[in-house]
Amino acid sequence: MTEIPTLTRRGLIVAGSATVAGASAFALAACSPSAEEPDSTASEPAGLQPGTELALLADVPVGGSLGVQVDGSAILLSQPEEGEAMAFSAICRHQGCVVAAAGASFDCPCHGSRYDAATGAVLNGPSTLPLIPIEVTVSDGRVVVA
């Protein structure tokens, strides 16, 4: 006669927990950003306090753009219309390279993504996500964090 192993109630709970833990680890692995996926967790640059000056508006060409470093953060600025300032984190939403100001667009040197300098929207992939905007105002000819 073949002996059938019996499971105690505790054994079933432990076995069930292992399965749940395994499923959770799998789910986490499936949700973790990989080097091939867009960085959808990017956020506004840390450490930029309201009132922080990013640039003089006169240094941002009308219809063009400017890249600056402020408090350790790479920032892109544009002036789509005279007197109107826009600002974005310069961190590419594809894999995190620093995007460069290139006139009416922002160009990523790593894999060729291009963004609209007026809106931060993707013009060319591989990035699928827009640049992270930074709220700014113009005060006394200075572009400052709002």
Ligand code: FES
């Ligand atoms: Fe790949 Fe910018 S990091 S296109």
